[in-house]
Amino acid sequence: MxxxxxxxxxxxxxxxxxxxxxxxxxxAVWDADAAVHRLYDKGGAAVAAIQSVYPGAVLDGQVSREALKQIIGKDPKALSMIEAIVHPLVSQDRSKFRSEAKNDxxxxxxxxxxxxxxxxxxxxxxxxxxxxxxxxxxxxxxxxxxxxxxxxxxxxxxxxxxxxxxxxxxxxxxxxxxxxxxxxxxxxxxxxxxxxx
Structure with missing residues (x-):
């Protein structure tokens, strides 16, 4: 258990x-912020999806948090768009951690x-x-x-x-x-x- x-x-x-x-x-500790960093990093699961909606948010193959901040600052709808991409991926990351953890x-x-x-x-x-x-x-x-x-x-x-x-x-x-x-x-x-x- x-x-x-x-x-x-x-x-x-x-x-x-x-x-x-x-x-x-x-x-065993799962960190939501660290999961988002993994998703935004080179090869991360969120990179292509965010690039297809906000091409300017991806620099050198990874999502730039600074660029995202500026996009969100200019477009009130941007945050919910980004969350719709990122939240399900974070949820998958959490499920993977849960299934692999050996701790009680x-x-x-x-x-x-x-x-x-x-x-x-x-x-x-x-x-x-x-x-x-x-x-x-x-x-x-x-x-x-x-x-x-x-x-x-x-x-x-x-x-x-x-x-x-x-x-x-x-x-x-x-x-x-x-x-x-x-x-x-x-x-x-x-x-x-x-x-x-």
């Missing part, structure tokens, strides 16, 4: 760090878990969270995003209060040690459920 745990949270809340803690604890507990790191309805595929959901000020500081410290882009991303995501209310577990990511302690508690709870199943 395997247990599927969805891991979600808004941008800058510490999801990648928390996913690494689950990996460290012996879980599978963690699915999906920023838009609730927004895409992927929570229905999970046995439980864990949501990472931190206060809004720390979140903003973390995101802007990366220096890859403007305040405006950050606001746009937040606008596409469910409010963190709703995500955490819909989740089975909430992980506060104020420090790595605190997050690790919470991950350990969650894994002990899941293992208990699996033993009694």
């Amino acid at each position: 395997t247990f599927s745990l969805g891991l979600t949270g808004s941008i800058g809340m510490g999801k990648s760090t928390t996913a690494a803690l689950f990996l460290e604890a012996g879980c 507990i599978l963690v699915f790191d999906i920023p838009l878990l609730f927004e895409t309805g992927s929570d229905s595929e999970m046995d439980a959901v864990a949501c990472v969270m931190i206060d809004a000020e720390t979140q903003k500081d973390r995101v802007l410290a990366r220096e890859t995003m403007t305040v405006e882009q950050f606001s746009q991303i937040l606008g596409k995501q469910l409010p963190i209060e709703e995500k955490s209310a819909r989740s089975d577990y909430v992980i506060v990511t104020d420090t790595v040690d605190h997050a690790r302690a919470q991950v350990d508690v969650i894994l002990a709870d899941i293992k208990g459920k699996m033993a009694n199943a």
Whole structure:
């Protein structure tokens, strides 16, 4: 028996760090963002499909995220077109991971878990969270995003209060040690459920 745990949270809340803690604890982790990178890379499954709709989005045989950002900025319909190509491919990638994983507990790191309805595929959901000020500081410290882009991303995501209310577990990511302690508690709870199943 395997247990599927969805891991979600808004941008800058510490999801990648928390996913690494689950990996460290012996879980298999599937990362939605990494899957998209694979699909956009040279030879990736999304390259030809995106090129047929937006030829300017493909440079040197791979999808350019920067070019996509500009296309989406100019054409309001572009995002849903791109999502219609990419979401089914991401879903296939996730199914492949699920069928090949050897671990008892599978963690699915999906920023838009609730927004895409992927929570229905999970046995439980864990949501990472931190206060809004720390979140903003973390995101802007990366220096890859403007305040405006950050606001746009937040606008596409469910409010963190709703995500955490819909989740089975909430992980506060104020420090790595605190997050690790919470991950350990969650894994002990899941293992208990699996033993009694």
